[in-house]
Structure formats: C-alpha cells, structure tokens
Amino acid sequence: MLTDEMTQQGRWLFRWRSYLPLTLLSLLAASIIGLHWPFGSYLVHEYWEFGCLMLSFSGLAVRCATVGYVPAGTSGRNTRTQLAQSLNTTGLYSVVRHPLYLGNYLIGLGIVLVWFNWWAPLIYTLLFWLYYERIMVAEERFLEEQFGDEFRQWAESTPAFVPRLSQWRRPALPFSPRTVLRREYSALLLIVLLHSGLEFAEHLWLEGRPTIGPEWFAFLLSGIVVYIVLRTLKRRTNVFQVAGR
DSSP: OHHHHHHHHHHHHHHTGGGHHHHHHHHHHHHTTTOOOGGGOHHHHHHHHHHHHHHHHHHHHHHHHHHTTOOTTSSOOOOSSOOOSSOOOSBGGGTOSOHHHHHHHHHHHHHHTTTOOSHHHHHHHHHHHHHHHHHHHHHHHHHHHHHTHHHHHHHHHSOSSSOOGGGOBOOSSOOOHHHHHHHHHHHHHHHHHHHHHHHHHHHHHHHSSOOOOHHHHHHHHHHHHHHHHHHHHHHHOSTTOOTTO
16 A cells, blocks of 8 residues: 555655755755855845845744744654654644654744745755655554554644644643753754854855854854753753653
C-alpha cells in the first residue's frame, strides 16, 4: 500500500530530519543567481530583510510555544525512533497536529524569501511538503498504534498543518521557560547563522567585497554567545532540568 511505503520512507527521513537545512543551503546557492536589490532600492531591501527575519523568528516562537508546554517524553529531538509517553492535545496541539513542523516551515520560509525571487519559496514549499509529509504519516501511524481511538478522535477534528485557531484549548501544563532554553538554542543559532550569512553573501555577490554591517555583526556575535552559554549550561549543569519536562 502507498501509505505503508510513505510510512517506511517517513521513518527513515525522521532519523535525518535535522539535516534538512543542508538542502536549504543548496536552494539558496542556486537562488543567488540574478540577485538584486528589490525595486533597485537598498532601503527596500533592508525593510524586506527585516520582515523575513521576523518571519523566521515567528517560526521559532511557534516552536517555543509548543515545547514550553509539553510533558517529558513527547515532542522531542529524538532521531532513532518515535517516542510518545502521552498524546498532546492541548495548547498548539489543539489547533494543529504538527506545530513543530509548522514552526520549521516558517523559519525556512523567512530565509528563502530574503533574496526576493518568486521561485525559491515555491520550490522550498514543495520540497518541505514532500519531505515532511512522509514524516508526518510515519508519526501518525505510530501515534495511532499507541493511542488508538484517542488519537483518531483528535486527528479527525484537528488539521495537520494549517492551524484552526477557533478550537484552541488551554495547555494542560504551565509554560516552562527553562525547557525552551534547553531545547531551542540550536534553532536560534540556525536563524542567526543563515540570516547573517545571507547578508554577507549578498554584499559579496553584488558589491564584490566581503563585508557585514555592524548591526549584523552584533546580531551574529550575540547569537553565537547565547548558543555557547546555553549549550554549556545544558551539558554541565542541571539549571534547565524541570521535573516532568
């Protein structure tokens, strides 16, 4: 059956989903051809670039709003196999079945939109859907086997990817900032590196000189410092450990 094939493919892709940004880099490398300032204006480009950065941060916000409320053993960064000790049906999971992947999509969309061409976001959306659709099928097959009717009732009323805000249900647990800091510092670094890298690349391509503005340098340096601090605290202390998270 086709669904069985997609499930098998999804289980394999699930293990390597953290490497999807590498394909994003290939798309960005191709889209630099024909790069120009939007409407010939560097000022318009600056506003556009800031808007794209905010779009990526909105994706990070979706991820933070998801993981900040979930219990331990769910919505993790495990790569070897599916894990779910309970079924999340409140908070963002009450309006969309895959909020973390929605967050990932928004992060990547904000990146591919920076260079203001029409085809890169279309190709990105197609590749994202082909990639994550199989992962979502595999995850939902696993959850159906684990939770049976409970999962089926939730899945029937909750959209897979486009949120239905009208059916919001308050999260079952309080928000945990320490859980967010423990789990989302890598996503923050990815946004900082890719947006800063695009800024550097566009000046090199259009002006022929390797340069980056002081505000972007400060943004890049701050992101790296935050990443190092949070990673060190996670690995060497228990400051981010929260019971049941």
